[in-house]
Amino acid sequence: MTVRSALLSTLKWLLALIVGLLLILFVVNLVDDDLNPEITAILKEQPPQIPVKENGYFTWIGVMAPENQAAQAWGEQLFQEMLATDKTALASQKSAESALLRTKRQETLKRDKIPCHQIENCLQRVAADPKTAEEALEKGNLTLARGDEASKFLAYQEAWRPDATFHSALVSYPSFWNPLAATRFALKVQTGQHDEALADLAREIAFHIRQSQGAHSLIEKLIAQNNLLNRYQLLGQYLQHHPQAAKQQADKIATLLAPLPADAASLKPAITGEARVMARSILSLKTAPTEFFSDQMPEVLMRPFFLPKASVNTFYQLQKAMIEAENKSGEEYRIQLAEISKKAEEDANKFPFALRNPIGHILSRIATPSFGRYFLKRDNLLATRALLAFRLDLLKSGINQPEAIAKAVESAALVHPYTGNKAKWNAEKRTIGYSDLPDGKELVIQM
Numbered sequence: 001m002t003v004r005s006a007l008l009s010t011l012k013w014l015l016a017l018i019v020g021l022l023l024i025l026f027v028v029n030l031v032d033d034d035l036n037p038e039i040t041a042i043l044k045e046q047p048p049q050i051p052v053k054e055n056g057y058f059t060w061i062g063v064m065a066p067e068n069q070a071a072q073a074w075g076e077q078l079f080q081e082m083l084a085t086d087k088t089a090l091a092s093q094k095s096a097e098s099a100l101l102r103t104k105r106q107e108t109l110k111r112d113k114i115p116c117h118q119i120e121n122c123l124q125r126v127a128a129d130p131k132t133a134e135e136a137l138e139k140g141n142l143t144l145a146r147g148d149e150a151s152k153f154l155a156y157q158e159a160w161r162p163d164a165t166f167h168s169a170l171v172s173y174p175s176f177w178n179p180l181a182a183t184r185f186a187l188k189v190q191t192g193q194h195d196e197a198l199a200d201l202a203r204e205i206a207f208h209i210r211q212s213q214g215a216h217s218l219i220e221k222l223i224a225q226n227n228l229l230n231r232y233q234l235l236g237q238y239l240q241h242h243p244q245a246a247k248q249q250a251d252k253i254a255t256l257l258a259p260l261p262a263d264a265a266s267l268k269p270a271i272t273g274e275a276r277v278m279a280r281s282i283l284s285l286k287t288a289p290t291e292f293f294s295d296q297m298p299e300v301l302m303r304p305f306f307l308p309k310a311s312v313n314t315f316y317q318l319q320k321a322m323i324e325a326e327n328k329s330g331e332e333y334r335i336q337l338a339e340i341s342k343k344a345e346e347d348a349n350k351f352p353f354a355l356r357n358p359i360g361h362i363l364s365r366i367a368t369p370s371f372g373r374y375f376l377k378r379d380n381l382l383a384t385r386a387l388l389a390f391r392l393d394l395l396k397s398g399i400n401q402p403e404a405i406a407k408a409v410e411s412a413a414l415v416h417p418y419t420g421n422k423a424k425w426n427a428e429k430r431t432i433g434y435s436d437l438p439d440g441k442e443l444v445i446q447m
Contacts, residue, residue, distance in 0.1 A: 056153025311360030
């Protein structure tokens with residue numbers, strides 16, 4: 001046999017092997033899976049809605065309406081536009097844009113001109129420069145007033161978007177209201193208006209609890225819980241810098257530090273909401289998910305090897321484990337989170353290709369969200385509230401000596417939900433809290 005004929009024979013065998021592999025690949029991807037019944041049920045969910053005129057959600061998303069338009073009416077109009085663009089995005093698989101959002105009012109106030117644009121040391125900064133605080137509140141008056149209007153609604157529910165996908169536009173969240181409200185609290189404290197300051201804070205805490213209870217999207221839940229954490233941080237500063245006034249207001253502050261309702265703390269609705277949006281997004285793909293891949297890779301080569309239902313089922317397994325974690329507590333909860341983290345790490349180290357649904361496996365590899373940090377943030381919120389309630393108890397009982405504080409901390413049931421570690425007293429820094437969190441940060445309150 002000549003060299004030429006040997007090469008031709010080898011090429012024929014290689015070609016036959018490639019054709020055979022492609023045939024096998026094609027055959028095993030001919031039939032998609034049945035959709036997981038649990039995710040089918042999630043896709044069919046549609047909770048009863050609060051009457052629009054009673055729902056503070058629409059005023060909240062309308063805070064940045066033009067000056068000559070009412071926040072509630074503009075928010076309602078914005079939401080109707082979102083419903084329409086959701087349908088368009090679902091059909092076209094392209095990112096939706098909001099025409100109405102382009103008309104929203106722009107703040108004339110710069111964020112770094114608000115003393116409490118960073119919540120840490122808010123009370124100290126306002127006390128050091130009350131004039132700047134007054135100027136910020138004057139310039140941000142409309143935003144502050146409209147946020148207050150939203151917070152006075154007795155009902156709040158994130159309105160339902162039945163066609164929302166990852167291509168959907170986001171609503172308008174009033175990012176300046178939170179630092180402006182914090183600045184107002186600090187200024188009222190500085191000028192001796194303690195009753196009014198705490199009344200504002202009580203209304204805001206109740207509002208953010210309702211927000212968290214009514215949230216079904218991850219972003220809504222995170223914003224509500226972050227704003228709630230900021231309110232707790234303000235209370236911590238109040239206890240630190242105004243202990244005598246706080247002692248006189250102890251009963252009122254205790255109500256603000258009551259344990260959160262279970263549905264306000266739970267991430268389960270948000271994770272379920274993400275599963276719903278993920279499933280709807282994947283199932284709506286009429287062609288292969290080209291946005292996740294190079295434009296040079298033709299759709300015709302990818303489409304036969306992408307199974308939407310199988311992909312949704314794969315994604316849902318992780319989300320289901322997260323949902324199940326929310327049904328557990330204590331050590332069982334922490335073990336579940338550790339198992340989820342371990343599996344995610346193992347999957348990340350696996351070779352992403354698979355004979356069946358290879359495109360779906362690659363998509364899962366690069367697009368699976370990590371919820372671990374959101375559990376940590378939520379647990380930091382719960383731990384902060386518990387630390388402040390403990391700090392208030394020490395203030396009421398008059399315990400202030402290092403030895404007595406150390407003994408009280410040791411006997412207290414102050415356990416961080418995420419790590420399982422007990423709070424520690426640092427006599428040198430006069431702090432109580434946790435310095436061993438997974439993100440490398442510490443969570444402490446100052447005595």
